[in-house]
Each structure stands twice: as C-alpha cells, then as structure tokens.
Amino acid sequence: MKKKPKWIKAKLPTKKEYGKMRRLLKHQNLHTVCEEAFCPNCTECWESGTATFLLMGPYCTRYCKFCDVRTRNPHKYLDTKEPENLAQAVKELRLKYVVLTSVTRDDLIDGGAGHLSQCIKNVRQKNPEVIIEILIPDFQGNLDALLTLVESKPDVIGHNIETTEALTPIVRDKRASFKQSIYVLENIKKLNPQILTKSSIMLGFGESEGQILAALLELRRVRVDIVTLGQYLQPSRKHLDVVDYIEPEKFEYWEKEAIKMGFLYVVSGPLVRSSYRAGEFYIENVLKKSVMAK
Numbered sequence: 001m002k003k004k005p006k007w008i009k010a011k012l013p014t015k016k017e018y019g020k021m022r023r024l025l026k027h028q029n030l031h032t033v034c035e036e037a038f039c040p041n042c043t044e045c046w047e048s049g050t051a052t053f054l055l056m057g058p059y060c061t062r063y064c065k066f067c068d069v070r071t072r073n074p075h076k077y078l079d080t081k082e083p084e085n086l087a088q089a090v091k092e093l094r095l096k097y098v099v100l101t102s103v104t105r106d107d108l109i110d111g112g113a114g115h116l117s118q119c120i121k122n123v124r125q126k127n128p129e130v131i132i133e134i135l136i137p138d139f140q141g142n143l144d145a146l147l148t149l150v151e152s153k154p155d156v157i158g159h160n161i162e163t164t165e166a167l168t169p170i171v172r173d174k175r176a177s178f179k180q181s182i183y184v185l186e187n188i189k190k191l192n193p194q195i196l197t198k199s200s201i202m203l204g205f206g207e208s209e210g211q212i213l214a215a216l217l218e219l220r221r222v223r224v225d226i227v228t229l230g231q232y233l234q235p236s237r238k239h240l241d242v243v244d245y246i247e248p249e250k251f252e253y254w255e256k257e258a259i260k261m262g263f264l265y266v267v268s269g270p271l272v273r274s275s276y277r278a279g280e281f282y283i284e285n286v287l288k289k290s291v292m293a294k
Helices: 015-028 042-049 080-095 115-125 143-150 178-191 211-221 247-259 278-293
Strands: 052-055 098-103 131-135 157-159 196-203 228-231 265-268
Touching: 015 157, 052 080, 052 115, 098 115, 098 247, 115 131, 115 143, 115 157, 143 178, 178 196, 178 211, 196 211, 196 247, 211 247
Parallel strands: 052 098, 098 131, 131 157, 157 196, 196 228, 228 265
Antiparallel strands: none
16 A cells, blocks of 8 residues: 555534534434545534535445445335434525435436435425535436436536546446546536536546546536546545645646646645535636626
C-alpha cells in the first residue's frame, strides 16, 4: 500500500454540529454516503450542516472494486417511511441545498426509481425552497425508470462514470459500463434539457492523460454541465490499490482543461468527491450567472 502524500489530510471532528448530525440521522433511521463510503470530507461537511443522504438502505447489489458500501441482496426491501423521514430531516437541518444518492438496487424492477422519486417529492413538499441534487444509479439503462426520476424534477441529476472507459471493467462492477453511464446522462438531457447534469471521475487508477481527456470530451458530447475530479483512496486492503497519487497542480490543470471544454462548473482536487460542498459551489455559480445577466 502506497504511503499517502502530505496533501491528503482529512479533518477531525471538532464542533457540536457533527454530533447533532449523527444523532438526527440515527433518530430518523437515515444513512449517509459520508459514513458508508468513509468520505474524507465527512467532518468538514457535517460541521457546515451538509450531508449526502444514502437512500434505499446501506446495501448495494453491485460490487465495485473502489467502493466500501456493503454488497448484499436486500430482497426488494424498502423502508416505506424513508421519504417522510428524509423530508423531516431536511427541514430540521434547515438545508437550502440537499444532496441525495442511493445504492444500486438491481433487485427492484425499476431499480428504485419510484422510491427515489417519492423521496424527492416529499422533500420538496415539506421544503418548497430547497434545491435538490440527486446522484442516481444507471437503472440498467431502463428509460422508463429514468423518466420516472426525471419527472420528479430535481434541480441536478448526477450519474458518475467513476473512471475512464478503458479502466471501467477493472474498477466497476461487471454490470456497469462506460457506454451505459453515458447513455443515462445523455437521456436525462433528452427527457428534460432544463435539469443540470453532473458526473465524476476518480484519478489514481493508472489512467493516462489521453484517457482522462477522452472521458471529459465524452461527457461534454452528451451535454453534462458539471464535473468533479478527485483522488481515489483505497478504503481497505481488499479494494483496488492506488496506482498514483495525483499532485494538486495536476488537478488544477484538469480543472482548467474542463472549463475550456465548456462545462458549466468544475471542481477538481485531491479530496474532492462528487457531492463535496455541492450547495456552496452550485449556489455561487448561479449567483454569478444572475449578476452577469442583469
């Protein structure tokens, strides 16, 4: 296992908001990807009152070799109280921007699209001013399921390609594919061009610069608006090894290159994750556009 460089450093809990967040999540029987995937930004986000909620339970039906979310067949079980509990948690936390994500549920006919849609509707009903971003699975390319999700009208829909096309069979579950992910992102825009789309790439698997460039260009081809790039960190010894620790200067380079391609917003850095400080970046960008339009 490679030694982590000095620029990979996560914060330790220091504020009462961190404990408040943990208590609320436990009370509402909610999960977060912050905890399940051991996100390095968990403390920073929780202390600022932000959490990325993990919907449809803590178990994923797929096994990707980079992810520490547990793999199991949930046998079609869904917590029917989750949409209401989620909406109440968002209200209690007074969130202006909520980030939702989910495990992949291949055991469900619609991949869970109906449940996710209900979660969005409940959150919106109880918190009418909130901005909602959701990171979705690929629904096995099921367009009817995708339409169900799109019709619930979140403000941002993300779906992560995770890595380059060449490394996808090594990094992701065999049921996932680069082309299927691109297909999902492309069809979100076709179904509703007004919804912002977003994707994420992890670096450090041994990808070449040409492969990164090709992945970014493919995302722009299907009109993805927002992209994040971050460093892959090995969650345990049973997961893929880190091949390279990418220096911060290289992340800055890719941020500039992606902006040149026409992405609406780019966040790139060693500790960046797909939902990292999403609300702050999104709202800041919208405000800038609003001022420029006046």
